[in-house]
Amino acid sequence: MRKIKVGVVGLGYWGPNLIRNFYRHEGFEMVWGCDLLEKNLINIKKDYPFLKLTRNFQDLLSDKSLDLIAVATPPETHYNLGEKVLMSKKHLWIEKPFTTSLNLAKKLFLLAQKNHCYLHVDFPFIFYSPVQKIKELVEKKKIGTPYYYTSLRTNLGLIQKEIDVIWDLAPHDLSILLYLFPKLKPIKVYSAGSQHLKNYHKKQVANLVINFNNNFTAYIYLSWLSPIKMRLITLVGSKKMVLFDDIDPVEKIKVYDKELRVEKNKITPFNPIYRNGDITIPYIDNREEALYKQINFLFENLNRKIFKYYTGEIAINILDILGKIEYK
Template sequence: MINVAVIGLGYWGPNLVRNFEAVDNAKVIYACDLLEENLMKIKKRYPNIKVTKDYKEILKDDKVDLICIATPPATHYKIAKECLESGKNVLIEKPMTTKVKDAEELIEIAKELNLYIFVDHTFVFSPPVRKIKEIINEIGKPLYFDSERINLGLLQKDVNVIWDLAPHDFSILTFLFNFKPKSLIAIGSKHKHPYYEDLAHIMIRYDNGFIAHIHVSWLSPVKIRKIIIAGDKKMILYDDTNPFEKVKVYDKGVEVDLSKESPFFPTYRSGDIYVPKIENKEPLRIEVEHIVDCLINKKKPLVDGYEGLKVVKLLEACDKSLREGKEVEIEW
């Protein structure tokens, strides 16, 4: 039995409590938050879970195997470091840390102490993304990834819209493609937020010519979660707000054969469209089952500290680009 503690019971933490309580071979024994009202909500629903305002109490308890850190991003490094140094495995919410060097340090500590770092890149466990990974070779040579992740709010207190929303796209990109990002440019605006960008466009160049564009915004009148992944053979549309047809595969493309035609004369291919069958299961449930399996059977996690670090590297490069107002190199 894996004994779990969850620190941070705001919006996301209760989802972790619910899922770890629901799966086999795990139970939540502590829940922690600074706010009494958040503790009371958990206590009312799960009377057997001990609640506390002080996470250090959890660190002292030998029975705890895994600590989930669902506090604001700026606190992840400090809390995760203390957890690891107390001999606890950790599940850290996205983004893993707010600095590359902090993520690197956590990886080193975990390695030395032989502990697991899991990072909650929930989309990696979502059935549509897993289906796309399964069929990705059908698209032929990957050409581009174009994502729109926009809605009205929720403006965050301590991070910009890139740190809030783009980790999802970055984790999907690194899960689907093992390409090396070369440089990126981020353009953003602070239209409503007094301190942080509330709208941004990010363009990433990869060393093989692949290009990714990500539009994130807290200022959109409608919620859109659409990604197009195009290859030279087929193209995939992933619409996460569509309840029934989240993934569609289009047999569409453009051929340009300069040897045959002069001047330039492209031909367009428009074939079948199909909708793959996708399992209907909560991504976080799949993820939590995977984490428990890794801990019990000593398996390698799908999203470990190194995967978390990749996302933080892209986020840090976005900050640099916003600051300098130009395209910046990515250290990979």
């Protein structure tokens, strides 16, 4: 079977990870790498000497044999580059947050469908074994009624030029939430954030609170200006509470059999009951990189007659939530 020929545009931090995983997958053939900066082309050449390299994106568009272009450039460039990919009738892999507005995202989505091209938006957490384990717990109704979600997502950088910390990092949490709970609908979205650096006016620290339907709430704290890297998520339900610490190399998920409820009776109308049970650490098969699993998902999709734009739909729902933010 003919391999799917791939070009990657944007060889800064993330693009080389795409190349590494496309290269590993036997359904794909890595053909082109493209970046405006010569130094990034020189770097990638060391590991992939066979790659055709260019600073001119047009070279990829003009290559009739190229099937798919992955766009890993800064978000403000996604729409223009993505539109050109789809106009040249090539499949499009595009980085989160997809585009910088809901309108632009919808345009690309429609263009992909019109031109019979597949559109994949990169959300690695959906394909990440610990998150898939949480999904399994949710689906088996182990956590009971979901109450709320918290996330601490901090590090020093990597800052983006044209989008703030919310647009850069919140898509990760929102992709997790929409994957775990596909029927979530945002009701109110608030944010308070701050900027501290001279000559750079995008928020570097922010809190995001999202009230969803069914009284489910997400509290997301994001920072590019933190001394330590934290990736700590809790999901609290009526029966169990889940802690996901992505920094922990082994015990990433802990399930706490804990419960708090308040009961009324005739003697005392306020009778809080605290239940403290076992803490379990489920086994997680985390041998395969989430990005590779995602590339395999793309491969399977490309082999269907009718595309399912699953990650594109998630991206649009995420941009809808980000567009609803009321800034305090």
